[in-house]
Amino acid sequence: MNRPTRRQAPIPEVLVLADHDRDRVNKTTYELLAAARRLRDPAAVVVGIPGAATRLTKSLASHGATSVLAAESTDAAEFPVTPAVDVLELAVRETAAVLVSATTDGREVAGRLAARLDAGLLVDAVDLDSSRVVTQIVFGGSYTVRSQVTHGIPVIAVRPGTFEPEEHPGEATERELGLPPIDPAASARITARRAAPRGRPTRTAMSGDGAPAPRGAAAAHRGCRRHLYRSSAEQSCTVSGRVREQRLAPCRAAASPIPPCTTCRSGAVGGDAVSRIRTCQSRPSRRPTA
Structure with a gap:
């Protein structure tokens, strides 16, 4: 088994925050990669425990990621949201846009990152073109809005299910990013995990x-x-x-x-x-x- 090489690579122009469960990449990440490829070559940012990026690089590369930025630390499993915001703030200096999934955690990451960067924030995007113009459906579907960030780096939260995942096999280089130390007094900590009940009523x-x-x-x-x-x-x-x-x-x-x-x-x-x-x-x- 050939392991991906870790070498210094230029920061890509579009950052995609990878949503994963340590061993498997969630479908929403593949949707973000498909959206990011409309702008420039995407880079997947993997925030997790040590070894997570190595396990996910092959799957991310098969869907268009040209590089994988690995930010690994044991703190990533104990603190929600904050590690992802810290890593994106470090890696965002030379990027054209940052894409996250508009989930509960993704919205918080996008909001906090935009506040730190003094950048524009676009939430619930359902379409994206090469000029970074975003389409949004607002007021319960009553209006269709086209928006564009005019100040700073665009931080875009994409609504899950709006882009079709596309396989785009290639090779991805892996680059290490240091995860800044987290202040326990200024961040929430996960103290326990319980498995959620499976299934839901059909309606x-x-x-x-x-x-x-x-x-x-x-x-x-x-x-x-x-x-x-x-x-x-x-x-x-x-x-x-x-x-x-x-x-x-x-x-x-x-x-x-x-x-x-x-x-x-x-x-x-x-x-x-x-x-x-x-x-x-x-x-x-x-x-x-x-």
């Missing part, structure tokens, strides 16, 4: 009239939220707009126009027309009799 989100909500609509079509948002963008509409049209379609089909009354020539739709016709028929005729 489909539905609106009040039976039309699928954005999450439910994607599940009903055996798709995912990524395809739902992209298909809506191609049709120049929002997800909430599509759901609203689904809700209004039955009402429009049922609301057929009623012919106008022969006496008063008034017309209406639905139950209001019936009341007007009855009122009209009860009125005495004003036409002169012959």
Whole structure:
């Protein structure tokens, strides 16, 4: 088995914070690498216990990482978030952007890193182009926004599931980064770990009239939220707009126009027309009799 060589390499222009469980790279990291390749050659930053980067380098290289920055220390397993923020702050000096997954920890890493660097922060990105313009879906899918950082290095939190992982086999060089010492008094510490229960009940989100909500609509079509948002963008509409049209379609089909009354020539739709016709028929005729 050929182990990756550890040598000094130039800092790549796009940093990707690798999300892993020590022995396996999570899918969200592969999505970040696919997004980062739209900008420049990506580098995966692995923060973990000693030996973690060596086990993950081959998998990261197969998805496009040109280098792996290893920041390994026993403190990485005891302190959440802080080690990742410290390492990214050290490695970010010559980069074009920093990409993290918009998970609970990823959002905190992105926010704290942007505050330290006095840089721009973009959260919940669903698309990214070569000019570092980010597409975001805001207000529950009601609006599509295109944003760009104009000051400092962009720190972008990408919504999980919005990019398709792409295999891009290659070789990755491994570079060591020193993990700064962590002040226990200024950082939270993990004191115990418990396995989370597996599985969750299956459910489909539905609106009040039976039309699928954005999450439910994607599940009903055996798709995912990524395809739902992209298909809506191609049709120049929002997800909430599509759901609203689904809700209004039955009402429009049922609301057929009623012919106008022969006496008063008034017309209406639905139950209001019936009341007007009855009122009209009860009125005495004003036409002169012959």
